[in-house]
Amino acid sequence: MAVGLGAATAITVVPQAAYAQAYSFTTVDVQGNQRVEVGTILSYARITPGQRVSAGELNDAYQRILGSGLFESVELVPQGNTLVVRVVEYPTVNRIAFEGNKRIKDEDLATIVQSQTRRVFSPRVAEDDAQKISEAYVQQGRLAARVTPKVIRRKDNRIDLVFEIFEGGVSEVERIGFVGNTVYSDRRLRRVIDTKQAGILRAIIKKDTFIEDRVAFDKQLLNDFYMARGYVDFRITGVNGELAQERDGYFVTFNVEEGQQFRVGQVTVNSDLPDVDVDRFQRAIKLRSGVVYSPTRVETEIARLEKLAVREGLNFVRVDPRVDRNDRDLTLDVSFDLVRGPRIFVERIDIEGNTTTVDRVIRRQFDTVEGDPFNPRAIRESAERIRALGFFKNVDVNAKEGSTPQQVVVDVNVEEQPTGSLSFGASYSSTGGFGATASFSERNFLGRGQALSFQISSASATKNYGFSFVEPAVFGQDLALGVTVNYSETNNLGSDYDTTSGLFRPFVEFPVSDNGRLQLRYTAGVSEIAAGGSLTGGIIEQEATLGRRVDSSLGYTYTWDTKRAGLSPNNRTLIEFGQDFGGLGGDTNFVKTSAKAVAQTKVWSEEVTLRATVEGGALSYSKGLSRVTDRYQIQPSLMRGFEYGGIGPREVDAAGNSDPLGGNYYAVAKFEAEFPIGLPEEYGISGGLFYDMGSVWGVNSGVSPAPGNTVISSGFDLRHVVGFSVFWDSALGPLRLDFSEPLKKQKQDEAKNFNLTISTQF
Template structure:
């Protein structure tokens, strides 16, 4: 028994000795209110020269008379007396009402509802008292109303239902106090969580149940059911799943897809649901002829036809059509064609299973944006929301642009809910855009620990805020330390510098490390501001400046000549300007089952500092889902080079290939090294050049979906080579490809997606350091 429950029992026992006995259930209060009228009311009519009110303490007699609606001297019927009784009772101010005619006098006897002294909750642990208080309508120092209390009990029950606790029960009770006051207590039985034991599909031929389950927000109960909420049955989530399942099929050309029904059957023990989606997939359609037409004399149809990127034969998707319409409307604006609308006309070619699209350019209504009203943003500044619009007050109104702006607002991740609607303004030619948002937490702080035989015990602390001071800016602070290394970093990003589509970022880091347990220490500090902006629909350019401080300190006499010579140079400053060009179709590409990422960057040193160099990086990644999207294939190529014309490269500047670049080898496990077995010297030196190609496949293992386990296989081939200075003890300075094969185990856990790699080097050099097992956090490319 909790302390609150014990106090509750004590108050009940002490109340029995008082003059007024403790009230029972609230239903009793309802029963008291419906007293039958006296038999004398069966007379046909009455006339009263005096009306007397009895029993009222807080409510004025005039207020009660106004509810009754009976005037002195007026003739009233029995039915009118009954109506007066009902009006007084319906006011919600009285437990009971009695109307007694006594000759020419009418006596109205009332028993007022008590006032609420305090509201408390008993038995709740899953929902806090303050959250429950926000749900109920009853308030302290207000008149107690049994109907309101019952409604509050239903609201609390619905709150537990939203958490999947369908067996929750709430019973309101009152404890009588002096001066006609009561304590209102909600006794709560929370019950257990009702989980989704099984999600099945009926009628699906093209995609397996396993693939479709990955689309839904509702998940089957797994081994982490105690801490994962997505396996809880929530009716609203099932409605959302209907939409995302429809979007999944239509984006893959199944335009006739329908969900004919969703069956949710609860188990006999009422602790689990069996969810079944009945679907009709239909046929897959592709794009047929794609044309542009217009009856507007000022429109150059050929210009718009050349801008079409859709090609016949590709799988049809509504998202591709919307993207094409947005592109054509932007082109119209650039050509000075305001109020031009692009309307797609779709005709079906059943014989060839194709959809012909005709984009018709028409003149839209002359409607302007009068203003944009933003509400609900208690933390986020108005300008953060407003800059997601490509239009301002006074611009032509474009419904499609409003919808896209709403999507950009939701994509910020700052709001739990964001609704954007348009309504008529001060005239039919004016539109007011209403934006209603609901804030959500955007900051996080994480703590972690680690242990390794080489680095010892480590502690990691990181703070992230995605909406700093409501300005839409991002900051992160990280601290990571172990017995042999320390790392500190700070990052800041402004996504809209000067209110434009121009991102500004700055990164500061400081690292002290023994370079993966080598015989020397390194100290590296870096300061790097950058600017980024889009150059095409999928392309981005980033320009940056970098200032780097590096120092190598010798900590062991058994160190090679090359590292010793580099350490003897003392601290060094590098100053460089650089850029990165990227092309990314992972989210905006035409194929939802495939994506490509291309990156090319260079840094040019010599803008001050002690060195002159050119550093180049190249990265290309492609992903494709095959076999009804059951198997994911990935291929990537990564390469880099650094060329010093002044100063020469050091171990703090050259590339190192750890498991994040090429699997199957430890950091510093391959590439040039200075080795002298007689003096116990084995220094990994890194290289000026590297190249690696990685290939992998991820596939199901046939295990139950709720385990969240899948398998993979990979093959890596690559090399690290080239030094500015060598000597007789340097080995592996030339290109020599290493090859690794392995298998992976992917496990979606509550702490994140884990990846277990088991690898075997097929081709390696004698003194390479392989790594046959590795546990990492799985990441998307």
């Protein structure tokens, strides 16, 4: 028979006597106990034979026995010189079960509850377990969930404990609003916070449920957003969450005060320490007056100055920032004071929780080692680098006092998460036909922080096999060492010739400045062209007669990216320049040069993203000739509006048939804007406009077209394309749909008015 837990309370039976009445018992008779020893019960009662006790002391004994949590009911009955103690023991839990749960599995709920089988049943613990289960459902946004513990009596004083669960529906966030914001719109601020509004994808998007912990995190995100943009007086005066009458939806309102935007005023370095060259530190400052104030900029300067102090041999020098307001001109003067910090050393660094990742992967994120001066800011930066690895779900880094007050111990506690993926897929394209892909990647291979991946893809037009491996920290330094191996067979995306190519490329990469990195590489490649019988011209056929060719080259690429410093939330600049020099034992001598520059900014209260890209390449041979597999071919991802190889030099016969040859040079400029189109942002759909122009030109002079054929578009001739894009953050990933129309093109160019790709973030 199932009964509620609240019905198991007993009442003490004591004589109806005055409180001054006293008792003296020569014996104590304990009845009803089966598992609990008599001595244990008497130890709770604290009554010995011959002891005189008052009615109040008798009641205290009752409370102590009942408060032990071992008995369902307790009675103390004086019978002459005998005190009878009658107890009913709590039953033993025979089985714990969950009923009505679908969203949370039994095994997950079992880890939440404290009640255990083969242990004494406790109503208080069972009620606590029910509350914890309810809280687990609240974290999923199911505020109407109810959990009721029930007991089913079995023989031999055993019970089955059953938690009856009513999960209820999800309490979705129907609307998120802001009050008090004038600089940034509600739409922009909704993109900042983690909580989202319920939309058509509510079955897939799990962030549209109302969770109090998430709202608290949203408040921190909003504060960081405004502070990074100079609004130092920003504050949230309150968050109102109104639950709909049906308890299935929330209306959340953030009340904010934005304040004024401040910029950086004077920037100075001060120090009273005799061994500090203030001018040397002043020259190292890169923070300039007039820029928007950001705590991130100040933290970056502090880190730069403290690293300079270490290089100058100035131990225990700390940088204390002092910020003075100038409300009249809305500026903040920043003064960096170099002071002598306490002489505290790092005794040791303890790492716990890493069951797969080896200690050195975590330890190398610290610039500090045992015995170094303790720098709290350096420890915080190390913690951020550990989180940025992406290997751990949670990372806690704390410092505590060591064996002496002059030493600290840094405790690192991590919780690992999966870092590998195995995927299978199918695809279709108009150029490559149907295809299948299998790939494996592991970002923390064998727990060593290494990246390993391989991919196999096959379609009717192409076959590709790839492998890559990267060791990110050779000798524990910020020096990446990797290798890429690739083999492919293709008919060049539908043309009348086949290609076979293989590539082996080891490389090293390392930083050369705060924003700059340099990659050095060696590339060995082998390629072969097999011409078909239906080629239009003779140039590709002549290139195919060259047979298998081996290329060997040394190269470098320099990358300068302002995103690495993260100083501006709205602006980013990327510059890449690279060259490969062929002739190191191969069949050819060549120089291949590529360059790319990208600039991005956000305008109109960050509602619109503007982006400009300029890139180009040049291929020059001093021994041998370039072939169609070496020359540049325009792709839709490089310039929209045209098919693969749709522009550039072509060999054309009298009937108008042509073969794309590719070019030794290319140049492309792209300009685009991305903006909201009025749909609710929870749909994840935005729009864009773009304007592209580019050209591919230049062919070899050592080969000639077939008799009667001509080579067209061999010179520089810009094509112009306009179009619009639709961006969709779908359940399959970020998709981009481009609709384009060439404004200027050549007769033989092959236009492509629609293209669907996976969107990439710059």
